[in-house]
Structure formats: C-alpha cells, structure tokens
Amino acid sequence: MNTWMPETKLEAKMVEAMQRRAAEGTALKSFNSIILKFPKIDDSLRNCKAIFEKFDEDSNGTIDHEELKKCFHKLEIKFTEEEINDLFEACDINKDMGMKFNEFIVLLCLVYLLKDDPTALRAKSRMGMPKLEATFETLVDAFVFLDKNKDGYVSRSEMTQAVTESGEGSTGRIAIKRFEEMDWDKNGMVNFKEFLFAFTRWCGVGENEDEEEGEEKN
Numbered sequence: 001m002n003t004w005m006p007e008t009k010l011e012a013k014m015v016e017a018m019q020r021r022a023a024e025g026t027a028l029k030s031f032n033s034i035i036l037k038f039p040k041i042d043d044s045l046r047n048c049k050a051i052f053e054k055f056d057e058d059s060n061g062t063i064d065h066e067e068l069k070k071c072f073h074k075l076e077i078k079f080t081e082e083e084i085n086d087l088f089e090a091c092d093i094n095k096d097m098g099m100k101f102n103e104f105i106v107l108l109c110l111v112y113l114l115k116d117d118p119t120a121l122r123a124k125s126r127m128g129m130p131k132l133e134a135t136f137e138t139l140v141d142a143f144v145f146l147d148k149n150k151d152g153y154v155s156r157s158e159m160t161q162a163v164t165e166s167g168e169g170s171t172g173r174i175a176i177k178r179f180e181e182m183d184w185d186k187n188g189m190v191n192f193k194e195f196l197f198a199f200t201r202w203c204g205v206g207e208n209e210d211e212e213e214g215e216e217k218n
Contacts, residue, residue: 010086014192015152017113018143022150026141031162034142042203044135045105052104062098068107077111087111090193102200109196112136143195153189154182178202 028034055071056063063071065088072079079087091107092099099107112133146154146162159179182190182198190198 008086008090010083010090011191011193013114014110018140018147018152018192019150021113021140022144022147022152024144026144028141028145030165031145034145037138037142038203041135041138041199042205044132045200045203045205048105048108048132049101051108052101060098062096062100063104064098068099077115079111093197102197102205105200105205106193106196108132109136109139110193113140113192139196139199140192142199143192146195153191154179154195155189156183 052063053059055067055074057067057070065085068088069084072084087107087110088099091103091110093103094100113136143154144150146158148158148161156176156179159176163176178198179190181201182194184194184197
C-alpha cells in the first residue's frame, strides 16, 4: 500500500486533523446518504453569502489577503500570519490574489476542521457558525466515511468500495466520475481541500453563479 506524503504544512495539518476525526467514526451508512444531503448542504452554504459580503469590504466580489486578516481578527480566530498565508494560498485556486465565494466556503470549512483547540467553540460561534457547524460537520463526516483506511486521504479504490456498498450501478458510475472531478492533480489521492472544492461545484455553489443569474435575466 502506498503512503502519500503531504506536500505542504497546511496539507499535513489537514491530514492530521482528519485522522483524529476519523478515529471517532462516522454516522453515515452509505454513499447514497451523502447524496441525499446535497440539497440541505447547498442551502446552508448559500447562507454563507452574508458572511462573505460582510468581509468583502470593497464589494468587488472577492476577499483579498488584507480583508481575510481583518476577517480572522474580527472573528477572533487565532491563526498565525504564516497559517493565514497558507490558507489564503491554498484556497485562492485561481491565483488571482482574491478569494471568490466558493473559495471562501472551503476556507471556512478548513478553519472549522483545524480549530480543535479550546478556543474553537468560541471562534465558531463568533463566525455565526451554530447553523453552519452542522453542515461543516456533515462534510467532514462524508470524507471520513469515504476514507476507509483512515489515512486522511480518499483513494480511487476507497471511492469504489463506498459506491459498491451502495449497491446502485448508476450511482456508481457517477461516483467514479466525481472522484475524477475531485482529484484535481490526478495523483489518485484526494485530500479534504480537493473534496470540498468538488462539493461546492456539485451543490451548485460555484464561481459562475453570478454569470448564470445574469443569463437568466436576459
């Protein structure tokens, strides 16, 4: 069995946090139960829009590095400068020095996963997270369900196993396709960040949201 090595400090922290969480187990029983949660997750993630707009101080549709630092300060999230830089770099997938809405959602969920110290509950409450907390926990739970060997990554074989257990062929084909959508760097292993970005696309919380709304009005 191949052991995959994290490429960055942030990825290493994600993997360690996910391994700790995996040790607690998951309440999910099947891959289908994850799919059934999509609509509820979609609604909850869209409710993040108010948080996003609050911290997008210049209202340009993205949160830049300085706005993110102010956001963390106001939410009393005690991350070091290096950790904030790492998170920004990891979530700014377009490398345009600004986080769009879907990138911000991924960042919030990573903060949720990584904040397992005693200040975590206070930080989550200040983020307006009582409602979002359940959604982020569902996403973590879904990843733990897929990560059968609890190594902090989801492999193609683990995805296949999860789908096979669901017993539905059509769902299985879709799931394998979705694994390929998650595995952006095509290394056969999916970390939690890749999983989250794929999930925001599946739920329709994508960066083309505004463009689609514009098309509907025309």
